[in-house]
Amino acid sequence: MEQLSTGKKINQPSDDPVVAMRGVDYRSELSKVEQFERNMSEVRTWMDSSDEAMDEAGQSLMRVRELVTQASNDSYEENQRENMASEVEQIKDHLIELANTKVNNKHIFNGTHTDTPRFDNNGNLSGESNNKAINIEVSDGVELRANVDPSNAFSENMIQGLENIVTDLRDNNTTGDDLDGYLSDIDQYSQNIVDERADLGARMNRAELIETRLSQQEITTKDVMSSNEDADMSEVITNLRMQENVHRAALSAGSRIIQPTLMDFLR
CATH class of the missing domain: 1.20.5 (Single alpha-helices involved in coiled-coils or other helix-helix interfaces)
Structure with a gap:
């Protein structure tokens, strides 16, 4: 009647010590798998947020390149170049906001110093900034890097380069040839982001495989535990x-x- 009411073969260890000990082992394994799944969820959140931020950054740099290309045409008047300078300045501020992206109250582009932003409001690199990897265990003996290299995605040179573009756009003595010189720098900033997204994409694919395996492990462990304990x-x-x-x-x-x-x- 106890088995009928509880649905379990045993209700206390003395009923069957062997089944009870196996149950402890299975529950321990299930708990570990569920923790890995929580870790994996955290990793995926970081990766997805990083990819979205870098995608926005790449599009922003494309717009800066368009503006610089237009401004290099000396036919533009002073007020028109001022408008371009203002737009580039807004884009620079937006890139700073992206570099300071937070996930679960942690800054994801500041290395292991997740409690501080990468840049201050003036675009200066934080003294607490570093480019170290954040590795999270997602399976037995397997760690996966959750963050990207911020020195590639949001470098100090990129922010300073945009600030220089703004300054030169507002300088009447700046020629079209001077502005043309910024195009190669912008292309390099964009390429760095592309390279970092490619590396992140490879890790996201691996994360998906690990998630699938963990999900299967959870199902298998629950089935075995049920077979061991359920009446x-x-x-x-x-x-x-x-x-x-x-x-x-x-x-x-x-x-x-x-x-x-x-x-x-x-x-």
Whole structure:
């Protein structure tokens, strides 16, 4: 009746020590797999956020290149170049915001110093900044880098380069040839982001494979644990019916054995 009400083969270790010990091992394995899945979820969040931020950064740099290319045409008037300078300045501020992206209250582009932003509001690199990898264990003996190299994605040179473009756009003495010189720098900033996204993409593919394997491990472990602990309800019900029949037969036989006779009354 305990097995029928709980659905378990055992309800305390003394019922079957072997099954109980196996259950402890299976639960420990399941707990470990579930922790790896939580770690994997954290890694995926970092990766997805990093990829989105770098995608925006790449598009922003493309716009800067368009503006610089237009401005290199000396036919533009002073107020037009001022408008371009203002737009580039806004893009620079946007790139600083992207570099200071936070996920779960952690800055993902500042190496291991996740409690501080990469840049201050003026675009100066934080004194607490570094480019170290953040490795998270996602399986037994397997660690996966969650962050990207911020020196490639959001370098100090890139922010300073954009600031120089803004300054030169506002300088009437700047020629088109001077602005042309920035194009190769912008292309290099963009290429660095592309390279970093490619490396991140390879790790995201591996993360997907690991997620699939962890999901399968969880299913397998739960199945094995269920097989070890869960009672076969049809068998339990059959056994219960059998015991009830035996009990009723015993009661019936006992009642017949002790039936009163005429001698019982004569006494």
